[in-house]
Amino acid sequence: MHNIQPLLTKTYLKAKSARGVYIYDESGKPYLDGSSGAVACSLGHSHPKVLPVIKDQLDKLQFVYRSQFGSEEAEQLATKLFELSVGKSHGHTFFVNSGSEAIETAMKVALQYWQEQGKPEKKHFISRWKSYHGITVGALSLSGHALRRQRFENSLEKYPSLHADLENDTLETQTKEFIAVIEKTGAKHIAAFVAEPIVGAAGTALAPSSEYYKEIKKICDQYEILFIADEVMTGLGRTGKWFAMEYWNTIADIVTIGKSLGAGYAPIAATMMTEKVLAPIKKGSGLIMSGHTYSGHPLSCATALKVLQIVEEDNLLANVNEKGAFIKNRLIEWKAKYESIDVVRGKGLMIGVEFDPAMKGLQAKLIDQCFNNGLLVYPSVGGPYGKDENGILISPPFIINQQETDELLAKLEQSLREVLS
Numbered sequence: 325m326h327n328i329q330p331l332l333t334k335t336y337l338k339a340k341s342a343r344g345v346y347i348y349d350e351s352g353k354p355y356l357d358g359s360s361g362a363v364a365c366s367l368g369h370s371h372p373k374v375l376p377v378i379k380d381q382l383d384k385l386q387f388v389y390r391s392q393f394g395s396e397e398a399e400q401l402a403t404k405l406f407e408l409s410v411g412k413s414h415g416h417t418f419f420v421n422s423g424s425e426a427i428e429t430a431m432k433v434a435l436q437y438w439q440e441q442g443k444p445e446k447k448h449f450i451s452r453w454k455s456y457h458g459i460t461v462g463a464l465s466l467s468g469h470a471l472r473r474q475r476f477e478n479s480l481e482k483y484p485s486l487h488a489d490l491e492n493d494t495l496e497t498q499t500k501e502f503i504a505v506i507e508k509t510g511a512k513h514i515a516a517f518v519a520e521p522i523v524g525a526a527g528t529a530l531a532p533s534s535e536y537y538k539e540i541k542k543i544c545d546q547y548e549i550l551f552i553a554d555e556v557m558t559g560l561g562r563t564g565k566w567f568a569m570e571y572w573n574t575i576a577d578i579v580t581i582g583k584s585l586g587a588g589y590a591p592i593a594a595t596m597m598t599e600k601v602l603a604p605i606k607k608g609s610g611l612i613m614s615g616h617t618y619s620g621h622p623l624s625c626a627t628a629l630k631v632l633q634i635v636e637e638d639n640l641l642a643n644v645n646e647k648g649a650f651i652k653n654r655l656i657e658w659k660a661k662y663e664s665i666d667v668v669r670g671k672g673l674m675i676g677v678e679f680d681p682a683m684k685g686l687q688a689k690l691i692d693q694c695f696n697n698g699l700l701v702y703p704s705v706g707g708p709y710g711k712d713e714n715g716i717l718i719s720p721p722f723i724i725n726q727q728e729t730d731e732l733l734a735k736l737e738q739s740l741r742e743v744l745s
């Protein structure tokens with residue numbers, strides 16, 4: 325085997341084709357994509373409205389390098405993102421290729437924002453222990469996800485500093501801790517606070533109370549700290565709104581997106597920012613020092629624009645909310661039947677189930693059993709430092725219909741029964 329996959333000791337089945345919510349292996353066996361891959365394939369596979377756009381774009385313009393040409397495709401996508409952004413506030417977008425890169429660019433933009441105003445000492449970041457922001461060294465430095473972090477601990481910055489429990493501690497405890505960390509570090513050294521509105525891989529769809537982000541943003545403004553909302557997993561419809569921050573009616577200074585932007589059809593992610601953030605950079609150096617060879621790739625931009633148009637035209641957010649509520653309610657009912665289920669939570673089609681952490685190995689066994697039974701679910705962690713491998717995320721494509729939803733639940737319950745027996 326020449327291709328390196330995550331586990332070097334495992335032979336992975338090869339996927340041969342995919343359509344709608346199903347992926348087929350080489351033997352023709354279907355797998356219901358209950359995780360949208362890595363919570364990305366929001367329109368399912370081989371969507372009949374996306375494929376012609378990709379083919380047409382290839383005939384027209386597949387690539388230009390961003391420092392030599394702009395493209396109508398990138399401009400239209402940035403305009404669409406501005407129109408969808410919370411309070412139409414993020415009018416400037418920098419395109420990259422992955423969520424990790426979007427976070428790296430967000431960090432650099434925050435650093436530059438302060439540098440250009442004569443405050444280069446504002447270079448520290450604050451994040452939460454329960455978080456995952458990406459695998460590149462900067463993004464991993466922000467992430468508390470113990471499993472992904474521990475091997476590189478000595479090479480990482482120690483940015484995660486907030487321990488407060490988002491679900492069980494009071495808002496007062498959470499904000500007091502935030503202020504204490506800011507004051508201990510010194511606001512004059514802090515560039516930004518970075519947080520996932522709803523914690524995904526490191527928190528199993530964990531969300532804070534309805535007042536949390538308003539209060540946190542107020543504190544950020546008071547101490548002159550930028551707020552970066554990492555919406556790589558939550559953004560563009562996954563939680564039933566275009567942006568999860570709409571649930572808190574709070575406008576972040578910088579927003580990162582990825583996953584559902586390209587929806588599995590193109591590798592694309594982005595860092596969006598307000599006029600306030602861009603203005604000093606425009607006035608100062610006039611250049612954001614970030615970017616990659618394929619940033620703003622016209623093929624990816626044209627594809628992502630079509631993805632967003634389909635979500636809008638086909639009213640898919642309504643389906644995300646309807647099927648999400650159906651699945652979540654059913655899982656809550658299961659709690660009475662299965663003692664091993666500790667918590668069910670989530671919004672839209674980002675639904676988390678945490679199992680009893682004392683039942684070591686249950687998560688891995690369940691994910692394997694689901695796979696054998698033709699269902700894909702996504703692993704996530706729980707516990708205060710994300711050390712408990714006891715969660716799964718259920719995050720099927722936005723297009724899932726009722727019959728497929730019933731099948732997802734039936735396969736999940738069958739798999740759970742089998743591993744518990």
Ligand SMILES: Cc1ncc(COP(=O)(O)O)c(C=O)c1O
Nearest residue numbers: 422423424456457458520556557
């Ligand atoms: C919230 C969040 N941020 C950033 C990333 C990194 O994105 P990518 O894997 O595309 O680099 C992820 C990936 O899971 C994520 O969930």
